[in-house]
Amino acid sequence: MKIHLALATLLALTIGAASFAPAYAMGDGDDSGTKPKCKKGEVVKNGKCVKAHSGVLPDEQLYQQGRALAQAGEYDWALTVLAAVGNQNDPRVLNYIGYSHRKSGRLDQAFGYYNKAIEIDPNFVLAREYLGEGYVAAGRVDLARLQLAEIANRCGTTCEEYLELAEHIETGVN
Structure with missing residues (x-):
C-alpha cells in the first residue's frame, strides 16, 4: 500500500x-x-x-x-x-541509476554513476549520502567517512543526508 x-x-x-x-x-x-x-x-x-x-x-x-x-x-x-x-547528464538521474545498481548489488556500477553525478554537481549531498552507503556495503567505511565529511561541509551535521549516512556508518547497514 x-x-x-x-x-x-x-x-x-x-x-x-x-x-x-x-x-x-x-x-x-x-x-x-x-x-x-x-x-x-x-x-x-x-x-x-x-x-x-x-x-x-x-x-x-x-x-x-x-x-x-x-x-x-x-x-x-x-x-x-x-x-x-x-538528459543522461542530469545528476538526479545518474543518482537514481546508481541507487538502483547499488540496491541490486552492483556496487562498482553504482559508484561510477554516483561519482559522475557528484562531478557534475559537487554539492549534490544525496548522491554523496548514497555513495557513502555503497562504501559501507563494500566494507570501505573509511571512504564513507570521507563522504560524510563532504556532506558536513555542504549542509552541516543536522541535514537529513548527514544523519542518514552517519547512521549507516554506525550500524554498518547499507
Missing part, C-alpha cells in the same frame, strides 16, 4: 490530478479496471501504460516515475525508465 500511495502522489504531481483518477505504474491489486496495471518496462502516460522510451514523456516525468520505482524496490524497472530520460 505504501508503494501505491507514493506512486499515486507522484503521478498526481507529475501528470496532474485533474486529468484522471490516480494511476499506479505497478498496479494496485484492484481488478476493477479503473487503474492501469503497467508491466515492467512501461510508464504511465495520460492514465495509460505505454512502453518506456526516450520522448514518451518529458524528462521530468520519466525521472519522477523512475525514482518512485527505485524507491519501491523495482530496480531493474527503474533502470529501464531512467534510461529513457533524454
Whole structure:
C-alpha cells in the first residue's frame, strides 16, 4: 500500500490530478479496471501504460516515475525508465541509476554513476549520502567517512543526508 500511495502522489504531481483518477505504474491489486496495471518496462502516460522510451514523456516525468520505482524496490524497472530520460547528464538521474545498481548489488556500477553525478554537481549531498552507503556495503567505511565529511561541509551535521549516512556508518547497514 505504501508503494501505491507514493506512486499515486507522484503521478498526481507529475501528470496532474485533474486529468484522471490516480494511476499506479505497478498496479494496485484492484481488478476493477479503473487503474492501469503497467508491466515492467512501461510508464504511465495520460492514465495509460505505454512502453518506456526516450520522448514518451518529458524528462521530468520519466525521472519522477523512475525514482518512485527505485524507491519501491523495482530496480531493474527503474533502470529501464531512467534510461529513457533524454538528459543522461542530469545528476538526479545518474543518482537514481546508481541507487538502483547499488540496491541490486552492483556496487562498482553504482559508484561510477554516483561519482559522475557528484562531478557534475559537487554539492549534490544525496548522491554523496548514497555513495557513502555503497562504501559501507563494500566494507570501505573509511571512504564513507570521507563522504560524510563532504556532506558536513555542504549542509552541516543536522541535514537529513548527514544523519542518514552517519547512521549507516554506525550500524554498518547499507
